[in-house]
Amino acid sequence: MTWQPLIISLKVTAVATALASLAGLALALWLARGRFRGQSLVETLVSLPLVLPPTVVGFYLLSALGREGPLGRLFSINLLFTWPAAAIASAVMALPLMVRASKAAIEGVNPEVEKAARTLGSAEWEVMIRVTIPLASRGILAGMILAFARALGEFGATLMVAGNIPDKTQTIPLAIYDAVQLGRLDQANALVLAVTLVAFAVIWSVNRAQRGW
Amino acid sequence: MLEIDIAKRLGDFHLRLAFTAGREILVLFGPCGAGKSLILQCIAGLMQPDQGLIRVNGQTFFQAEGGRVLQNVPAHRRGIGYVFQNYALFPHLTVAQNIAYGGRGRPGLEGKTRRLLERMRLQGLEARYPAQLSGGQQQRVAIARALMIEPAVLLLDEPFSALDSAVREKLQGELLGLQRELGLSVIYVTHLLADAFALGDRMAVINDGRLEQIGPKQEVYQRPATRAVARFTGTRNIFDGQVLVVKGREVHINWCGQRVTALAEGLAQGDQVSFCIRPEEVMVVRPDRPRGDSIKENLLSGSVVREITRGATYTIFFRADALPEADYHLEILLPSHAYERLGLASARRSTVSLKKTAIHVLPKP
Numbered sequence: 001m002t003w004q005p006l007i008i009s010l011k012v013t014a015v016a017t018a019l020a021s022l023a024g025l026a027l028a029l030w031l032a033r034g035r036f037r038g039q040s041l042v043e044t045l046v047s048l049p050l051v052l053p054p055t056v057v058g059f060y061l062l063s064a065l066g067r068e069g070p071l072g073r074l075f076s077i078n079l080l081f082t083w084p085a086a087a088i089a090s091a092v093m094a095l096p097l098m099v100r101a102s103k104a105a106i107e108g109v110n111p112e113v114e115k116a117a118r119t120l121g122s123a124e125w126e127v128m129i130r131v132t133i134p135l136a137s138r139g140i141l142a143g144m145i146l147a148f149a150r151a152l153g154e155f156g157a158t159l160m161v162a163g164n165i166p167d168k169t170q171t172i173p174l175a176i177y178d179a180v181q182l183g184r185l186d187q188a189n190a191l192v193l194a195v196t197l198v199a200f201a202v203i204w205s206v207n208r209a210q211r212g213w
Numbered sequence: 214m215l216e217i218d219i220a221k222r223l224g225d226f227h228l229r230l231a232f233t234a235g236r237e238i239l240v241l242f243g244p245c246g247a248g249k250s251l252i253l254q255c256i257a258g259l260m261q262p263d264q265g266l267i268r269v270n271g272q273t274f275f276q277a278e279g280g281r282v283l284q285n286v287p288a289h290r291r292g293i294g295y296v297f298q299n300y301a302l303f304p305h306l307t308v309a310q311n312i313a314y315g316g317r318g319r320p321g322l323e324g325k326t327r328r329l330l331e332r333m334r335l336q337g338l339e340a341r342y343p344a345q346l347s348g349g350q351q352q353r354v355a356i357a358r359a360l361m362i363e364p365a366v367l368l369l370d371e372p373f374s375a376l377d378s379a380v381r382e383k384l385q386g387e388l389l390g391l392q393r394e395l396g397l398s399v400i401y402v403t404h405l406l407a408d409a410f411a412l413g414d415r416m417a418v419i420n421d422g423r424l425e426q427i428g429p430k431q432e433v434y435q436r437p438a439t440r441a442v443a444r445f446t447g448t449r450n451i452f453d454g455q456v457l458v459v460k461g462r463e464v465h466i467n468w469c470g471q472r473v474t475a476l477a478e479g480l481a482q483g484d485q486v487s488f489c490i491r492p493e494e495v496m497v498v499r500p501d502r503p504r505g506d507s508i509k510e511n512l513l514s515g516s517v518v519r520e521i522t523r524g525a526t527y528t529i530f531f532r533a534d535a536l537p538e539a540d541y542h543l544e545i546l547l548p549s550h551a552y553e554r555l556g557l558a559s560a561r562r563s564t565v566s567l568k569k570t571a572i573h574v575l576p577k578p
Contacts, residue, residue: 112301115259118288119295120315120362126289134305 002187004167005175006194009152012083012171016090016151021144023091024098028143029128031099032106049157050096058160061089065161079161083169086162090154094147101146105139106132138210145206152199215366215398219255219265219275228252228262228422234366238392238399240413240430242406243445248422249402250298253368256400257295258288269293269366269398294364294397298371300355302343308354309339315361329357333387349380356388366398373408385411406447410434418442438576443489449544451489451575456480464574471535473511473567477574487575492528492546494571497555498564511567515542517557527552531565 031043049057065079065088066072072079079085109132117127133140155173162169164178172195179188218231228248232239241249254260256267258274261282267275274291276284303311312335313326330336333353343351352372359367369388373381389412392399403409409416410430417427418441426438437443443451454466454473464480466473466488475488498512515533518541522528526548530541543565547555557563 110301112297112299113303115254115257115288116295116297116301116303116358117314118259119257119291119293120358121289121292123287123289131303135303 002167003194005170005172005191006198008083008086008168008170009172009195010198012086012090012158013148013151015084015087016094016154017144017148019087019091020094020098020147020151024095024143024147025102025133025140027095027099028102028106028140029132032103033132046099047096049093054093054154054156055160057092058089058157061085061092061157061161081161081163081165081169083162086154086158086169086171089157089161090151093154093157094150097146097150098143101143102136102140105136105142108139109135141206141210145203148202149199152195214270215256215400216266216268217252217256219252219262219267221251221255221260221262223251226422230419230422230424231265232417232424232427234398234400234415236392236396236398237414238389238401238412240409240416241400241402241419242409242413242416243404243419243425245404247404247419249404249419250370252419253295253370253400253402256366257293257368258286258291259295261285292362292364294359294362294367296352296355296359296367296369296372298374300343300351302351302354302358304343307340307342308335308346311343311354312357312361315358325361329360332360332391333357347380348376349384352376352384353387356391360391360395364397366400367392369399369401371403372401374403374405381408382411388412406445418445420445436573437489440487440575443573443575448489448491448573450492450495450542451487453485453487456482456484456486458482463569466574469536471513471533473572474569475572475574476569479576480574488572489575490543490567490572492544494568495531495543495545496566496568497529497545497547497551497557498566499555509566510569511572512564513543513567514562514564517561517563520552520557522549525549527557529557531563533565 027046031039062080063069064071065085067078079088113135114127114131117131122130153173158171159174164170164174170178172191176188176191179185179191215234217233219228221228226248228251230252241252243249251260255262255275262275262277264277264280265275266273273284274286303314306314309326309330312329313322316322316325330339333356335350335353335357338346338350343354346354373384376384388399391397401412413430415428416430416433418425418433420441425442426433433442434446437446437448440451452468454468457465457467457472459480459482462476462478464475464477466475466486473488480486513533513535515531518530518532520527520529526546529545529547531543531545532539532541533543536542545565555563
């Protein structure tokens with residue numbers, strides 16, 4: 001019985017949620033408030049992981065992250081088959097959910113209120129931080145929960161880029177699959193229970209926090 | 214002192230106008246969609262004109278010529294107070310936080326917020342959120358918030374249109390007091406004539422992106438320059454005719470075969486003219502009394518077609534016998550007591566007089 005998959009999963013999910021949230025929020029602000037050429041192209045690209053089979057996304061990432069890929073060359077490190085690769089894969093899979101939810105929330109912010117902030121001396125970045133983001137916070141938080149959920153359950157793309165190396169890159173979903181394949185039902189039961197508890201605790205505390213507002 | 218001379222094209226709509234405003238309340242009055250709010254947005258820097266000049270107290274906020282923008286100060290550095298149509302309060306901030314927003318990071322913010330709360334009679338509501346306020350309270354918060362930045366120019370976009378009349382009158386009085394006290398230039402947009410009259414020193418009538426007329430409100434009201442102004446300021450009776458004779462200041466106009474005498478200058482025989490008379494200026498002649506000289510002018514006999522009452526007043530629709538067949542020719546506004554004394558309800562035949570001093574000949578066709 002080992003708890004390594006739980007620790008790896010928490011690590012991967014936390015980093016992936018953080019990455020997807022930051023990148024997703026920036027993209028959502030840009031897409032919701034900007035007017036530029038190729039806007040719908042960017043939106044379609046960002047949404048693709050939602051529709052493509054995870055293994056296809058994993059395959060793209062495999063080429064991008066490898067030593068010969070653009071990212072691998074840029075940083076001259078090989079991320080493949082390490083837990084950061086799993087985190088990146090999960091973040092890419094979670095990104096569209098974050099972007100969609102927060103973009104809708106940002107678009108729902110009354111533009112008159114943003115204009116009011118401008119007449120009261122706020123430059124664009126300050127309008128964003130003081131007005132737009134606080135007013136869209138519920139939708140942004142919902143996007144983060146969805147991103148977290150997607151990252152926690154990520155299987156296919158992670159398997160492609162990070163493999164299934166016990167104690168290194170084996171996350172809970174992969175470990176559960178392995179355990180079932182090997183007939184180790186006690187291990188599977190424990191991990192299923194653990195991941196259910198984590199998911200329940202996160203969603204429950206977010207809901208509690210939101211009700212307090 | 215605000216100077217503006219701008220042009221802006223938005224699809225089919227073309228805004229093109231110029232005016233100046235001193236330390237006064239200038240009302241921009243006109244129908245919905247005339248471009249009034251667009252003007253405010255250009256002044257505040259929320260919308261960029263295609264060309265022209267916007268200057269406040271000698272400082273150029275915007276200047277563009279021949280498609281080249283020479284100067285464009287962004288909205289957050291213009292320091293112009295703006296009260297939005299639906300107030301646009303920050304829903305996530307309390308009343309006090311809303312008011313303090315414009316002065317954030319400045320010394321003495323707390324005291325200033327308190328003074329504005331008191332000035333706008335908002336004590337006790339500091340900790341409330343905008344959603345917990347009435348319309349009139351939200352409006353006062355919006356004004357207090359705009360005053361926090363100590364603007365030289367305060368712009369108000371239909372500020373009272375969503376309020377009931379009692380609250381509206383009270384707020385109008387307060388705004389008037391504020392303007393006098395702080396020496397502000399207030400530009401006030403409305404499509405309601407009553408609001409325009411309650412507040413303005415001067416009135417600019419805007420129609421379809423153009424300035425139809427600007428001047429003291431009484432002058433605009435009594436001597437509209439164009440048909441559109443006459444219509445917007447409530448003159449229902451606008452007619453076309455041709456000048457028959459000019460005798461000094463007196464002109465005789467052929468109105469569909471009826472001779473009408475009016476006072477006007479700069480007209481010649483044969484000119485096509487438009488003239489108008491306000492509904493409240495039409496006199497109904499009492500049948501039982503000998504007529505005085507003043508109401509012998511431009512007599513028309515005919516019949517009352519129908520009437521509408523609004524409590525204190527009656528609007529009567531009058532058809533003249535001598536004019537070509539129509540549903541009615543004149544709209545007449547009477548106080549209720551006059552309506553009852555004249556016995557119009559029963560005697561539907563009557564005679565009206567269009568005093569020549571009450572007839573206004575429009576300078577432009």
